[in-house]
Amino acid sequence: MGGIELRGATKRFALPDRELTALDSIDMTIPEGAFAALIGPSGCGKSTLLRMIADVLQPTEGQIAVAGQPPKAARLSHRIGFVFQAATLLPWRTVRENVRLPLEIAGVTPRRSPEALIDLVGLHGFEDARPAQLSGGMQQRVAIARALVLEPSVLLMDEPFGALDEITRQRMNVELLRIWKESGTTAVLVTHSISEAVFMADTVHVLSANPGRLAGSVEIDLPRPRSLGQMKLPAFNALENAVRDLLFLDDRPAEQAPRRPKVAAVGS
Amino acid sequence: MDRDRLTALASAVWPPAATFAALLAMLEIASGAGWLPITVPPPSAVIAEFGTSGADLLYHVWPSILATVAGFAISALVAAGFAAVGASWRRAGGPVFTLGVLVDSTPLIAVAPILVAFIGGGMTLHVVVAAVACFFSILMGMMKGFRAVDRNSDELFHVLAASRWQRLVKLALPSALPFVFAGFKIAAPLAVLGTLIAEWMGAERGVGIMMIYAMFSFDPPQVWMTIVAVCLMAIGGYSLFAVAERAFLGWADRDEGRL
Numbered sequence: 001m002g003g004i005e006l007r008g009a010t011k012r013f014a015l016p017d018r019e020l021t022a023l024d025s026i027d028m029t030i031p032e033g034a035f036a037a038l039i040g041p042s043g044c045g046k047s048t049l050l051r052m053i054a055d056v057l058q059p060t061e062g063q064i065a066v067a068g069q070p071p072k073a074a075r076l077s078h079r080i081g082f083v084f085q086a087a088t089l090l091p092w093r094t095v096r097e098n099v100r101l102p103l104e105i106a107g108v109t110p111r112r113s114p115e116a117l118i119d120l121v122g123l124h125g126f127e128d129a130r131p132a133q134l135s136g137g138m139q140q141r142v143a144i145a146r147a148l149v150l151e152p153s154v155l156l157m158d159e160p161f162g163a164l165d166e167i168t169r170q171r172m173n174v175e176l177l178r179i180w181k182e183s184g185t186t187a188v189l190v191t192h193s194i195s196e197a198v199f200m201a202d203t204v205h206v207l208s209a210n211p212g213r214l215a216g217s218v219e220i221d222l223p224r225p226r227s228l229g230q231m232k233l234p235a236f237n238a239l240e241n242a243v244r245d246l247l248f249l250d251d252r253p254a255e256q257a258p259r260r261p262k263v264a265a266v267g268s
Numbered sequence: 269m270d271r272d273r274l275t276a277l278a279s280a281v282w283p284p285a286a287t288f289a290a291l292l293a294m295l296e297i298a299s300g301a302g303w304l305p306i307t308v309p310p311p312s313a314v315i316a317e318f319g320t321s322g323a324d325l326l327y328h329v330w331p332s333i334l335a336t337v338a339g340f341a342i343s344a345l346v347a348a349g350f351a352a353v354g355a356s357w358r359r360a361g362g363p364v365f366t367l368g369v370l371v372d373s374t375p376l377i378a379v380a381p382i383l384v385a386f387i388g389g390g391m392t393l394h395v396v397v398a399a400v401a402c403f404f405s406i407l408m409g410m411m412k413g414f415r416a417v418d419r420n421s422d423e424l425f426h427v428l429a430a431s432r433w434q435r436l437v438k439l440a441l442p443s444a445l446p447f448v449f450a451g452f453k454i455a456a457p458l459a460v461l462g463t464l465i466a467e468w469m470g471a472e473r474g475v476g477i478m479m480i481y482a483m484f485s486f487d488p489p490q491v492w493m494t495i496v497a498v499c500l501m502a503i504g505g506y507s508l509f510a511v512a513e514r515a516f517l518g519w520a521d522r523d524e525g526r527l
Contacts, residue, residue, distance in 0.1 A: 054427050075429055082427045088420040092442050092517070101438070105430045 002032035002153040002186050004053060008062035011048055011212075021211035022048050025062065028205060028214065032067075032153075035180060035187045037201035039194065039243065045212030046190045050156050053188065054082050067153040074153070078106045081147030081185070083157040087139035089131040089146075096127040099145045106150055117145040120179055137161075137168045144179065154186045162191075170228060173200060177226055194247070198239045199226060206246040216246040309489045314496065317489040328478040329497055332463050335391060335474070336501065339398025340406075340459045344452075346399075347407040355414030364411065372404035376462060380469050389470030394463050401462025402455035409451015413444030449513040456505030464498055475501075 006028040013020045022045040030036045038046045051057045052064060055071035066074035074080055089098045099114040118127055121141040131139055140160055147155055160176075161169040173196060180187050191197050197204045201220050208215040220239055222230055230236050292311045299310035318325070354364035380397055387393050417440055425435050467476025475494050482490035 051423075056423050056426055075427060078429060080427055082424065084420045084424070086420055088418075088424050090421070090439070090442070102428050104438070105425075105428045105434055 002067045003034070004028070004030040004036075004067075004154060004186060004188065005065040006049075006053075006062070007064075009049070009052060009059045009064055010061040011045065011052060011057065012060045023052075023059075024211040024213050026212075026214050028217075030186060030188060030203070032186055033184055034202045035177075035189070035200055037197035037204045038188065038190045038207060039192060039197045039204055039247070040207030040212070040215075041209045041247070042192070043212075044207040044209040046207055047158055048212070049207070050158050050188060050190050053154070054080050054156050078102070078108075078150045079153040081150065081152035081155045083140070083143050083147050083155070083160045085159045085162050087131070087136070087143040089139055089142055091131050094128050094130055095123060095134070095142050098131065098142055099149055102146060102150045108150070110149060111151065112149075114145070114149055117149055118142075120148075120182065121145045122175060137164050137172055140164070140172065141175070144176070148179070148183055148185070151183070152185060154188065155180070155183070157187065157189045159190055159192070161196075169196070174226075174228065176200070177224075181225070194240050194243050195231060198222075198236060198243060199228075199231060204239075204243050206243060208247075208249065215249060218242045218246065307488050309492060313489045314492045317493040318496075321490060321493065324478070325475070325493065325497055328473055328475045328494075329501070331391065331471075331473045332394075332460075332467065332475040333501065335394035335466070336398050336459045336463045336505070339395045339400075339462060340402055340455065340505075342395065343399040343403045343455070343459070344406050347403060347410055351407055351410035351414055354411050361411070364407070368404045368407045368411075371400060374400075376401055376465050380465055383466075384469050390472075393469065394466040394471065394474065397466035398459045398462035401465070402459040405455040405458060406451045409447045409449070409454075410444070413447030413451075414440065416443040416447055446513075446517055449509055449517065452509045453506050453513070456509060457502035460498060460502045460505060 006026050009023060009026040009028075010021070011023040013022055026049065028036075038049060040046050048057060052059050053066060053071060055075040064071050067079050069077070069079070071080075090101065093101065095118060096114055099117055103110055103114070115127060118124065121144055123138060123141055123145070126134065126138065131142070134142070144157075144160070147157075161172050164172065177200060189197070189200055191200075198218075198220055204218045204220060206215045206217065207213065218239060222235065222239070295304070295308075296310050296312060298304050299308070304310075350364050350367070354361045376397060379400075380393075383393055383396060387396065421439055421443070425439055430438070463474070464476045464479075467474035468480060471477040475497055479491060479494040479498075482494060
C-alpha cells in the first residue's frame with residue numbers, strides 16, 4: 001500500500017477578481033514502487049499537484065491517498081520525502097547533520113544510518129563538509145539523502161536537477177534511478193524535460209495548462225536498468241514523440257496566425 | 269596551513285597599522301615644528317597622559333562601560349520582544365518599524381536634557397540614553413532576522429512535521445543569527461555614544477564628564493586621551509560581537525548578513 005491515488009483532485013485559488021482553477025479533476029494512480037513523471041508547461045499546476053500529495057496544499061475538491069492514508073496522516077507519520085528544486089540545506093549544518101535533521105525531528109533511530117545514505121548518494125568523505133563547500137549537484141544529492149533517511153513510502157521531487165547543467169543532470173538521473181531502485185520507494189518526479197521524463201519513469205503523466213488537466217499518460221516500457229545509451233534508440237524517440245503529441249495537442253504551424261488574435265503575440 | 273594563515277593575518281594587519289603609524293609620526297613632526305594649533309597636542313603627549321592620568325581614566329571609564337553594557341542589554345531585550353511581536357503578527361510589523369524609526373530619528377542631544385528632568389542625571393539616565401541610542405539597529409537586525417526563513421525551508425519543516433518548538437530552535441533562530449549579529453555590531457558603538465552624551469548632561473563619574481572637566485580646565489592632552497578611550501570602547505564593543513560572530517557563525521558566508 002505504498003502507492004498514490006488521486007480521485008477528482010481539484011485546486012482552486014481565490015484571486016481578488018476571480019477564481020483560478022489551477023488543477024481540474026485529476027485522476028491518477030501511481031502503483032507502489034513505481035516511478036512516475038509529471039510533465040507539462042509552466043503554470044499547468046504540476047508543482048501544485050506535488051504539494052497537494054505532500055499535504056503542503058489541500059485540494060479544494062476530490063481525494064488523495066498516500067500509502068492508503070490521507071496526505072496529512074502520511075505526512076505526520078513521516079511517510080513522505082520531498083526534494084525541492086533548490087537543495088534547501090541548512091547552511092549551519094554539515095552534510096551529516098543535514099541528513100540527520102529528519103531523524104531529530106521525528107525522534108527515531110533509523111534502520112539505515114545517515115552515513116550509509118551519504119554513501120548511497122556518492123558523497124563518501126564529505127560527511128563533515130558544509131553545504132557552501134559543495135557544488136550544486138552535490139548539494140542536491142544531500143537533499144535526496146535527507147529525503148530518504150526516514151525511509152518514506154513516497155519520494156516527491158520538484159524539478160530536483162532543474163538548476164544543473166545538462167551533463168551533470170544526466171549523470172544525476174542515472175544515480176537517482178539507482179538510489180530509487182535500492183530504496184524501493186514510490187517516486188514522483190516533476191520535470192519539464194521530455195527526455196528526462198521518458199528516461200526516468202514507468203509512466204509519464206502529461207498535464208495541460210489553463211486549467212491544469214491530465215492530457216494523458218504514456219507508459220514507458222523500456223527495459224530496466226535504464227542506461228543513457230537507450231536514449232539513442234528509435235523506441236525511445238517514439239515514446240518522446242508520444243509525450244510531445246500530448247503536450248502540443250493544439251499545435252499548429254508557427255507561421256499561421258494564432259488562434260486567439262486578441263492575445264498579444266509577443267514572445268510567441 | 270597555520271603558517272599560511274599567520275602570513276595572511278600579518279599581510280592583512282600591516283598596511284593599516286603602517287598607515288596609522290605614519291600618520292602619528294607626521295602629527296608628531298608637525299607638532300614639533302609648531303604647525304598645529306595649541307588644541308592639537310602631539311601624539312607623544314597624549315600617550316604620556318595615559319601614563320600620568322591612567323588611574324583617573326580607569327576610575328571614570330568603568331561606570332561608562334557599565335552604563336553602556338546595561339543600556340545595550342536592556343535595549344536588546346526590549347527589541348527582542350518587539351521584533352518577536354512584529355515577526356509573528358504581520359499587522360504589527362508596520363507599527364513596530366514606525367516605532368523604531370521614531371526612536372531613531374529623535375535627536376538624543378535634544379532629548380537628553382528633558383530626560384534629566386524626568387529621571388535625574390545619575391546612572392539611570394546614562395543607561396536609558398545608551399539604550400535609546402542603540403535600539404533601532406538592534407531592532408532592525410532582529411526583525412530582518414526573524415523573517416529570514418525562506419519559503420522552501422518553511423515547507424521542508426512542514427513536510428517533516430516539525431513542532432513549533434523544533435521550528436524555532438532548529439530553523440528560525442539559526443536563520444536569524446547573522447542579521448542579529450549585524451545589528452549588534454552597529455549598535456555597540458552607538459551605545460557608547462549614547463552613554464557619552466548622557467554623561468555630558470551630568471555625572472559624578474564617567475568618561476564623558478572627565479572629557480568635560482578636561483575641556484574646561486583646558487588640558488588638550490587629557491581631552492584627547494578621553495577621546496581615544498571612547499574610541500577604544502566603541503571598537504571593543506564592535507570587536508566583541510565580531511569575534512563572537514566568528515565563533516558561532518563560522519558557517520555563514522563571509523559577506524552574508526554582514527554590514
